[in-house]
Amino acid sequence: MDEKRTVKTSKMLSRILRHDPGAVGVTLDAAGWVGVDALLAALARHGRPLSRAELDHVVATNNKRRFAYSEDGRSIRASQGHTVEVDLGLPAAAPPDVLFHGTAERTLQYILAEGLRPMSRQDVHLSADTGTAAKVGSRHGRPVVLAVDAAAMARDGHEFRVSANGVWLTGPVPAQYLRRTP
Incomplete structure (x- = not known):
C-alpha cells in the first residue's frame, strides 16, 4: 500500500x-x-x-x-476524538504536572477568556509534549501552544484519562489553568 x-x-x-x-x-x-x-x-x-x-x-x-x-x-x-457518543472505558489517570494544547492563534483570545471546551468532541485533547501540541495547532492556522496546569486541575477534582495512543482526555479546561507558552 x-x-x-x-x-x-x-x-x-x-x-x-x-x-x-x-x-x-x-x-x-x-x-x-x-x-x-x-x-x-x-x-x-x-x-x-x-x-x-x-x-x-x-x-x-x-x-x-x-x-x-x-x-x-x-x-x-x-483511540479518541469521537463526535458520536461512545464510552472508551478509560480509567482515571494521574496526569503529569503540565500538559499542552495546540490551537490556532486566531482562537487564542477566546480560549484565554473562556477556557478550552470539547466543542463537537466528547473531550478536550491534551498532549504530553509541546511538539505534538504545535503540530495539532498548525492544522488550524498559525499554531499557539498552551500549557495546562494539569496538577492543579487534578487537585481541584478534574478527571483525566489517557487514550491508547497517549492523548490525554479531560472535560472543559477553565481559563485559570491555561497559559501561553513562549
Whole structure:
C-alpha cells in the first residue's frame, strides 16, 4: 500500500470510526468497537474495498496511532476524538504536572477568556509534549501552544484519562489553568 493510499484510508477510517459509522452502514458498540469483518464487508459494499492486510498496515503505520484493535484482534475502534457518543472505558489517570494544547492563534483570545471546551468532541485533547501540541495547532492556522496546569486541575477534582495512543482526555479546561507558552 503506497503512502498516498495509506493516508487516504486513514482519513476515511477516522471519519467512519469517530464521526459517521452510518456512512458505510456499520454500528459502533457502546465502547466504540466494530467488528473488523463487518467493517471490511461494509467498505466493500460501498465501493471502498480494503483487505485485512491493508487495514493492518494502516493501523500499524499511522503516526498518531489513531486506531486500536481489541485484544483478540476481531474488533477495531478509534483511540479518541469521537463526535458520536461512545464510552472508551478509560480509567482515571494521574496526569503529569503540565500538559499542552495546540490551537490556532486566531482562537487564542477566546480560549484565554473562556477556557478550552470539547466543542463537537466528547473531550478536550491534551498532549504530553509541546511538539505534538504545535503540530495539532498548525492544522488550524498559525499554531499557539498552551500549557495546562494539569496538577492543579487534578487537585481541584478534574478527571483525566489517557487514550491508547497517549492523548490525554479531560472535560472543559477553565481559563485559570491555561497559559501561553513562549
